[in-house]
Amino acid sequence: MTVIDEGRLRASDERPATTHSGYPMLVVLLFTAAGLAWTISNLIADHHPWYVVAGVIFWPPAFLFFSIGFYMLQPNQAAVITLFGTYKGTDRTDGLRWVWPWLAKHKISVRANNFISDRIKVNDQRGNPIEMAAQVVWRVVDTAQAVFDVDDYKEFVRVQVEVAIRTVASRHPYDDFDSDDITLRGHLDEVGVELLREVRERLKVAGITVDECGFTHLAYAQEIASAMLRRQQAQAVVAARQTLVEGAVGMVEQALADLSKRDVVELDDERRAAMVSNLMVVLCGERDTQPVVNAGSLY
Numbered sequence: 001m002t003v004i005d006e007g008r009l010r011a012s013d014e015r016p017a018t019t020h021s022g023y024p025m026l027v028v029l030l031f032t033a034a035g036l037a038w039t040i041s042n043l044i045a046d047h048h049p050w051y052v053v054a055g056v057i058f059w060p061p062a063f064l065f066f067s068i069g070f071y072m073l074q075p076n077q078a079a080v081i082t083l084f085g086t087y088k089g090t091d092r093t094d095g096l097r098w099v100w101p102w103l104a105k106h107k108i109s110v111r112a113n114n115f116i117s118d119r120i121k122v123n124d125q126r127g128n129p130i131e132m133a134a135q136v137v138w139r140v141v142d143t144a145q146a147v148f149d150v151d152d153y154k155e156f157v158r159v160q161v162e163v164a165i166r167t168v169a170s171r172h173p174y175d176d177f178d179s180d181d182i183t184l185r186g187h188l189d190e191v192g193v194e195l196l197r198e199v200r201e202r203l204k205v206a207g208i209t210v211d212e213c214g215f216t217h218l219a220y221a222q223e224i225a226s227a228m229l230r231r232q233q234a235q236a237v238v239a240a241r242q243t244l245v246e247g248a249v250g251m252v253e254q255a256l257a258d259l260s261k262r263d264v265v266e267l268d269d270e271r272r273a274a275m276v277s278n279l280m281v282v283l284c285g286e287r288d289t290q291p292v293v294n295a296g297s298l299y
Helices: 022-044 050-068 143-148 153-169 188-206 222-262 269-284
Strands: 070-073 077-083 086-091 095-098 104-109 113-116 120-123 129-140 208-220
Touching: 022 050, 022 070, 022 095, 050 070, 070 077, 070 104, 077 143, 086 143, 104 143, 113 153, 120 153, 129 153, 129 188, 143 188, 153 188, 153 208, 188 208
Parallel strands: none
Antiparallel strands: 070 095, 077 086, 077 104, 113 129, 120 129, 129 208
């Protein structure tokens, strides 16, 4: 995995911007609008004294000056303030806001976003092609990094989630009956936590955190799905047989030990072998056995 040099990519940290409430400035704007209306009414009435000329020069630019600085922020919305390309801070106060007209405003949402990746074909630890998709809940926590440190933070999320899925898939097999290693299918919670850490680490350089992460699709690729299904069935049968034989051996051993301990019957090696064979058939057989009653002598 390529190591991301966070110090090289990280150009700025979020800091509060100097902005003002828009409601007092709205009163000022209404005052300039009244002055502008008074000037227009005097011009219509053909009054041309010097104070009307001064009003023409003053009121329209004043109205335009104050009106440009207004902007509105919804809850969980922020505005990145810049001055000729220089970052001046971030405003997170919702409501009607106002800044000096020469300051540029770039709105950005800090709400939680739900992203579901496309189904992508990846290789697991053993090289088997599998299809995976993930669901990620993410949000912006540092607006300066999201705006200035990456070109398009939403596209950055999409690409990095896909890379994280490929990275996590390459660390584990899809399934394994022979060992207790973590597998993609059998340990979804553990693998989901690992994917969460991987995505968080990759998105940290863009000022984005991840609240929730999990798989929405996990299956073998279509070209090997039928073959791997037969393999899974065979491995499951073998694993079940092993468990069954281990249990049957323990039961036979206990039965022989109890017979010898209680002196119920004395068995030579040949009869002991026959009894073991019969008990193993009864305990491990797939079909019900038919009992045979021996009315004669055991020997």
